[in-house]
Amino acid sequence: MDFEQIIYDKSEGIATITLNRPERMNAFTPKMLDEWYAALLDSHADPEVRAVIVTGAGRGFCSGADVTGGPLQGLMDPSRTPVENRNFLRDSVQRIPRLAALLEKPYIAAVNGAAVGAGMDMASMCDVRFAAEGARFGMTYVRMGIIPGDGGAYYLPRIVGTARALDLIWTGRLMDAQEALDMGYVSAVTPADGLMAHTLDYALRLARGPAVAIQQAKRLVYRSLDADVDAALDLAQQAMFICQSTEDAREGPRAFAEKREPQFKGR
Numbered sequence: 001m002d003f004e005q006i007i008y009d010k011s012e013g014i015a016t017i018t019l020n021r022p023e024r025m026n027a028f029t030p031k032m033l034d035e036w037y038a039a040l041l042d043s044h045a046d047p048e049v050r051a052v053i054v055t056g057a058g059r060g061f062c063s064g065a066d067v068t069g070g071p072l073q074g075l076m077d078p079s080r081t082p083v084e085n086r087n088f089l090r091d092s093v094q095r096i097p098r099l100a101a102l103l104e105k106p107y108i109a110a111v112n113g114a115a116v117g118a119g120m121d122m123a124s125m126c127d128v129r130f131a132a133e134g135a136r137f138g139m140t141y142v143r144m145g146i147i148p149g150d151g152g153a154y155y156l157p158r159i160v161g162t163a164r165a166l167d168l169i170w171t172g173r174l175m176d177a178q179e180a181l182d183m184g185y186v187s188a189v190t191p192a193d194g195l196m197a198h199t200l201d202y203a204l205r206l207a208r209g210p211a212v213a214i215q216q217a218k219r220l221v222y223r224s225l226d227a228d229v230d231a232a233l234d235l236a237q238q239a240m241f242i243c244q245s246t247e248d249a250r251e252g253p254r255a256f257a258e259k260r261e262p263q264f265k266g267r
Contacts, residue, residue, distance in 0.1 A: 005032040007057070008039045013050040013207030014200065015043040022058025025114060027066035033093060040099050050207035050214075050266065052103065053199055054126065055110035061135065062119030065093065089149050093118060097151035100125045101222075104215040106206050110199040111135045112192065116174070121148060124155035127218065129185065130199050131177040132192040137185065142172040158225065160185050210248035211266035 005028075007018040017039045019026035028036070043052045056062055080088065100107060109115075109126035116138040123129055123137070139156070141148050148156075148169060157165040160183050168175070180186045190198045206214060216239040224232040243249055248264045255262035 001035065001038045003035050003039070005029065006035045006039060008035075008042075010043075010046070010049060012204060013048060014203045015039070015046070015049045015052045017043075017052065017054045019054070019056045019062055021066075022056075022060070024066055024068075025060030025063035026056040026058070026119070027063045028093070028118070029066050030092065033096065037095050037099060040096070040103065043105065044099070044103050049105060050209075050211050051106040051108065051203040053108050053110055053203055054122070055196065055199070056112050058113070060113040060119075061109070061111045061115040062122050063114055064117030064119045064140075093150050096122065097125045097155075104219050105211075106203070106214065106218065108199060108203055110195050111137075111177075111186065112195055114138075116140045118148075118150045118152075121150040121152035121155070124159060125151050128187050128202075129180075130188045130190065130195060130202070131180060131186040132195045133177055133189055134192055135177045135180070135186075135189075136174050137176075137180050138172060138174040139168045140172045140174075142170060208264065210243075210246070210252065210262075210264045212246045212248060213243045216243055 005019070005021055007016075007020050009016045009018075017036065019028070019032065019036075021027060021029070021032065040052070043049045106128065107126045109123045109129040111123055111129055111131040113132065113134065114136045115123045116136070117140045120137050120139055139148060139152060141152075147153065153165075153169065156168065159165075160168075164183055175183075175185075177186065177189045181189050188198065220232075220235055220239045223235055227235065247267050248262075251262050251264060
C-alpha cells in the first residue's frame, strides 16, 4: 500500500507509524485511518516486527478526527440511514482500537504534542506512553456534547482509575505532561528533542528480548484484567508452557550461568 498521510518504517525489529498531517495537527481522515489500519495489520503479521511505535509529525500527536468536512464531520449524518449511522463508528475509527487489541507485540506511543479527543483515545490504546514536555492531553468530547466513542471509556479507567477517568471525561479539561506522569497515564516525560531517542531505545530493548515471552506476557496481563484469580492462573500455566518450549527459555538460564548477556532469537 502507498502511504500518503502516514509514514511507515520498519528497522531493527521496530515498526514506526508517524501520523503525517502536521498542518492539521495530525487530525485523522478516512484515508489516514485506512493507512493506519494497514500499517498495524502489517506490523501484526510481520514476524520480524517485535515492537510498534506510533507518533506524530510536527507539533501534534493527534487532534482527533478532522471535522472540517467529509464523512468524519458528523456522527449523525442525515444523508445516512439509521443503520448506517449506528455502524458509522464501528466501520471507521473503531477499526483501529479493535485491531490494536489483537496486537500482541508491544505498542508504544511517543506523544510529541497535543493528544486530544480521539487523539487521546489513540494514545490510550497503546500499552505504554512516553510524552514530550510540551505534550497536552484532553478528553474533549464533552465540549462537543458527545462521549468518547473510540475506546477511551474502555482504556482510560484501566490506566488511571475510574474516578480520574470520569473527571477527565466529564470536564474535558486539558492536562499537561507532568500531570499525566503523576497520575500514571504516561511512563516518562522527556525534552521534545529527546522523545524519539528515548522511545526507540526502549522499543529496541524489547525487540532484542525474548519475543514469545514478551508477547505472552502482554496477552496474559490483558486477559487477566477480566478474569478471576483461578482463570488468570490457568492462563498463566498455558503461557508458561508455551514460553518454556522456546529456544529463548534455554538461552536465558544458560547465559545467566555463563555470566553473559543472553542472545535471544525470538523463538
